[in-house]
Amino acid sequence: MAIEQKVRLVEELFLGLEKEISVFKSETSLHCLTGCGKCCSKPEIDASPLEFLPWALHLFLNGQAEEVLLELDNSSISTCHIYRPLALIEEYNGSCSNYRYRGLICRLFGYAANRDKYGDLRLATCKIIKEDQLENFNNTEEAISKGLYVPIFTDYYMQLAQIDYKLATTILPINEALKMAIEEVLQYYAYRPFPGGLENIA
Secondary structure, eight states: OOHHHHHHHHHHHHHHHHHHHHHHHHHHOOOOOTTBOTTTTOTTOEEOSGGGHHHHHHHHHTTOHHHHHHHHHHOOOOSOTTEEESSGGGTTBEEETTGGGOOHHHHHTTSEEEEOTTSOEEEEOOHHHHHHTHHHHHHHHHHHHTTOOOOBHHHHHHHHHTTOHHHHHOOEEHHHHHHHHHHHHHHHHTTSOOOTTOTTTO
């Protein structure tokens, strides 16, 4: 399957998820705090290269892929390369520098659930939301137990795996996943012409 087709399928998956999360947020009133980047600033985030393939193709189409790959190769920072803290002393306040192309893990966390050892759905969200929006969080957990629809991590990663099993199931520290996504795009186009018709979508 061509890279462009994989990217379209990943973006279609993300679009469907965005609609589901939008409904979930409106029904529960749960929300991230404006300017909070605490979850993005954690060094132990893992991701798959496939969820960042749209980002990597975007960089390639804009002539930035090799430059960003070099930055990743030379960086010793383990937090997400795309995350931008406001300042070194404010690492928990910041934002995604390329929000449109954030990965699946970034989209799911906070508004999706995992199954516990009993098979019950548990919302996977941060301590800040649990503590600052305690009533909403408890009401949401109860509503989920009674059948409120919530996106499920494993369901979405299974859908991702149907697009490209290897790239979806290779789980790496996030910056390694970013690197692999860029390398995948650069290798694909090394002996192919620039993708026609995509010049204006970057």
